[in-house]
Amino acid sequence: xxxxxxxxxxxxCYRMRSLLAMAGVAIIGALLFDxxxxxxxxxxxxxxxxxxxxxxVRVVAQEGLPVLRAPIGEAGRLASDLRxxxxxxxxxxVRIEQAVLTGATGETTRVSIIGSTxxxxxxxxxxxxxxxxxxxxxxxxxxxxxxxxxHLAEARAIAPGATxxxxxxxTRQPTALPAVACRVLGIGDFAFGxxxxxxxxxxxxxxxxxxxxxxxxxxxLVLVRSRSQAGGRAAARAIARVRPDLHAYSNEEIVAEFNxxxxxxxxxxxxxxxxxxxxxxxxxxxxxxxxxxxxxLGQIAALRALGIGRLRIAAMLPWESTVLVGAGxxxxxxxxxxxxxxxxxxxxxxxxxPERLHFFVFNSGAVVEHALLLAATAVVAAGYPIWLAxxxxxxxxxxxEVVG
Amino acid sequence: xxxxxxxxxxxxxxxxxxGIYEPTxxxxxxxxxxxxxxxxxxxxxALTADPRDPAAAEAVDAINIRFVDPADRAAFQSDLRARAPxxxxxxxxxxxxxxxxxxxxxxxxxxxxxxxLGGTAFLLALMxxxxxxxxxxxxxxxxxGISRRSLLAAVLLEGFFIAVIGAIVGIAxxxxxxxxxxxxxxxxxxxxLVFVRVTPSVALRSVAVAVPLGIAAGAAAxxxxxxxxxxxxxxx
Numbered sequence: 009x010x011x012x013x014x015x016x017x018x019x020x021c022y023r024m025r026s027l028l029a030m031a032g033v034a035i036i037g038a039l040l041f042d043x044x045x046x047x048x049x050x051x052x053x054x055x056x057x058x059x060x061x062x063x064x065v066r067v068v069a070q071e072g073l074p075v076l077r078a079p080i081g082e083a084g085r086l087a088s089d090l091r092x093x094x095x096x097x098x099x100x101x102v103r104i105e106q107a108v109l110t111g112a113t114g115e116t117t118r119v120s121i122i123g124s125t126x127x128x129x130x131x132x133x134x135x136x137x138x139x140x141x142x143x144x145x146x147x148x149x150x151x152x153x154x155x156x157x158x159h160l161a162e163a164r165a166i167a168p169g170a171t172x173x174x175x176x177x178x179t180r181q182p183t184a185l186p187a188v189a190c191r192v193l194g195i196g197d198f199a200f201g202x203x204x205x206x207x208x209x210x211x212x213x214x215x216x217x218x219x220x221x222x223x224x225x226x227x228x229l230v231l232v233r234s235r236s237q238a239g240g241r242a243a244a245r246a247i248a249r250v251r252p253d254l255h256a257y258s259n260e261e262i263v264a265e266f267n268x269x270x271x272x273x274x275x276x277x278x279x280x281x282x283x284x285x286x287x288x289x290x291x292x293x294x295x296x297x298x299x300x301x302x303x304x305l306g307q308i309a310a311l312r313a314l315g316i317g318r319l320r321i322a323a324m325l326p327w328e329s330t331v332l333v334g335a336g337x338x339x340x341x342x343x344x345x346x347x348x349x350x351x352x353x354x355x356x357x358x359x360x361x362p363e364r365l366h367f368f369v370f371n372s373g374a375v376v377e378h379a380l381l382l383a384a385t386a387v388v389a390a391g392y393p394i395w396l397a398x399x400x401x402x403x404x405x406x407x408x409e410v411v412g
Numbered sequence: 413x414x415x416x417x418x419x420x421x422x423x424x425x426x427x428x429x430x431g432i433y434e435p436t437x438x439x440x441x442x443x444x445x446x447x448x449x450x451x452x453x454x455x456x457x458a459l460t461a462d463p464r465d466p467a468a469a470e471a472v473d474a475i476n477i478r479f480v481d482p483a484d485r486a487a488f489q490s491d492l493r494a495r496a497p498x499x500x501x502x503x504x505x506x507x508x509x510x511x512x513x514x515x516x517x518x519x520x521x522x523x524x525x526x527x528x529l530g531g532t533a534f535l536l537a538l539m540x541x542x543x544x545x546x547x548x549x550x551x552x553x554x555x556x557g558i559s560r561r562s563l564l565a566a567v568l569l570e571g572f573f574i575a576v577i578g579a580i581v582g583i584a585x586x587x588x589x590x591x592x593x594x595x596x597x598x599x600x601x602x603x604x605l606v607f608v609r610v611t612p613s614v615a616l617r618s619v620a621v622a623v624p625l626g627i628a629a630g631a632a633a634x635x636x637x638x639x640x641x642x643x644x645x646x647x648x
Contacts, residue, residue, distance in 0.1 A: 025541055035526060035533060038526070039523065285527075303541060359510045
């Protein structure tokens with residue numbers, strides 16, 4: 009009989025304890041799997057979110073991220089200068105203001121209003137209903153076309169074709185700007201929008217016309233798409249060369265910066281909890297195997313007396329550990345997926361987070377890492393029981409366990 | 413020390429350092445390198461105000477207000493909106509629905525629940541092995557006339573003591589972990605922020621969960637042996 013068959017028979021013989029041990033490994037393994045997903049999930053999700061906009065360089069006026077509010081003057085000229093760079097394929101100017109939406113009965117709602125020089129800045133929003141904003145190059149009869157965010161549209165029952173009265177909030181100015189009537193062209197889902205924020209988007213010219221407190225040619229953010237042969241980093245360096253007063257960051261640099269600072273908490277939680285769960289699994293499987301081996305010393309001595317070699321007996325225990333941990337680890341994957349879904353929902357309730365950002369993102373690397381870590385734990389946990397079983401004096405043990 | 417609000421170093425002003433301070437720990441900014449200096453408001457205004465803007469010398473970012481009667485807050489907010497368009501009065505305390513730490517708290521509770529569930533499964537498995545080990549002894553005790561109820565009470569008592577000792581050891585490990593985690597993270601981020609704190613309420617909550625679980629696991633595992641007949645227990 010092989011070592012694996014012996015281990016399998018032991019697991020089958022002590023069914024209840026084996027099932028409970030597998031359940032324990034499955035639950036702890038699910039937590040370990042989730043922590044491995046968490047260690048990279050947020051960064052991968054954030055990188056996906058940035059890349060989905062179709063622009064790989066962001067130009068801002070001040071060092072450090074996230075900085076969006078320091079204005080960039082003469083933005084039109086800047087866009088023309090950047091378009092001439094051989095590393096740059098496309099440039100879009102973005103301006104963000106706070107505004108107040110006044111309803112038919114006088115009730116007000118605070119909204120963020122985004123103005124951009126390009127319609128549907130690729131995936132900055134996904135159009136759900138109606139039509140998109142007109143392109144900046146196309147003359148439009150509509151002085152203030154709007155794309156309304158899904159949350160706002162649902163909360164205020166807004167449909168394409170509706171007219172909204174919007175007044176820009178003049179920050180730090182003791183004044184009120186006149187309200188502007190804007191026509192809703194479509195309803196969209198904003199990539200960077202969060203569940204608690206109401207957002208609308210319009211053209212740069214419409215926003216500049218509505219906000220007379222700021223110079224018309226001012227932007228808060230410049231989005232740049234690099235040429236594929238140059239790449240984001242090269243484009244960012246080229247922009248820094250021509251405009252040293254501004255700060256250009258490629259998507260990779262932004263993700264690295266956030267990974268270092270913004271997401272440090274979750275990375276560290278993931279490291280601490282992964283280590284704790286591994287130690288926990290090791291201690292519990294190790295204790296379980298040790299207690300179980302101690303209980304079966306008579307059996308093991310009898311098997312040795314029957315002629316089953318020391319090596320085969322010793323090999324039975326890692327197999328036993330592998331059966332328990334392996335079955336638990338397999339169960340841990342779907343259980344971990346379910347737990348990750350629930351924990352992700354819970355963490356995404358955090359205020360101010362983009363709705364499309366996820367904390368737990370499935371990746372095959374985490375599955376492999378999970379399997380390797382648990383396999384190593386199973387082998388290490390079997391160490392002491394192997395030592396116990398292989399040093400067992402046959403005659404003494406039989407006398408003590410059977411005759412005694 | 414010379415400060416200038418202009419990146420080119422124009423309109424610089426020299427200041428004498430009166431003291432060095434530890435910034436108030438801020439959990440929202442603990443990963444940021446906080447390059448800060450504090451000075452009197454007139455000095456900040458003189459350093460940063462735009463000379464072309466006559467109103468700049470009168471401008472501030474925020475005004476902190478304490479009410480004689482906190483119930484007046486809503487009336488004040490509405491009054492301010494009417495009198496000074498563009499200004500907004502917001503409470504300094506964060507509403508629970510806007511508190512990221514309330515979400516983190518729920519996340520930690522969820523992780524704890526999962527850990528307790530995993531631990532309970534292992535505990536049950538160990539207790540079953542332990543109960544099996546004592547099967548013959550329980551048979552002998554039953555043979556000499558000790559009732560099932562007395563044996564169950566003994567098992568419950570044993571489970572209680574083991575759970576209490578386990579919980580105390582767990583709290584001791586948590587206290588040691590608290591010191592270690594705080595030391596590592598405070599050094600790593602150069603902050604006085606306390607990252608882990610084992611409070612009496614946390615310790616009590618752990619005991620309140622661990623003790624009933626320990627007793628229940630012991631009782632459940634032992635019952636599988638106690639309910640058997642005496643002859644079966646002594647292999648006859």
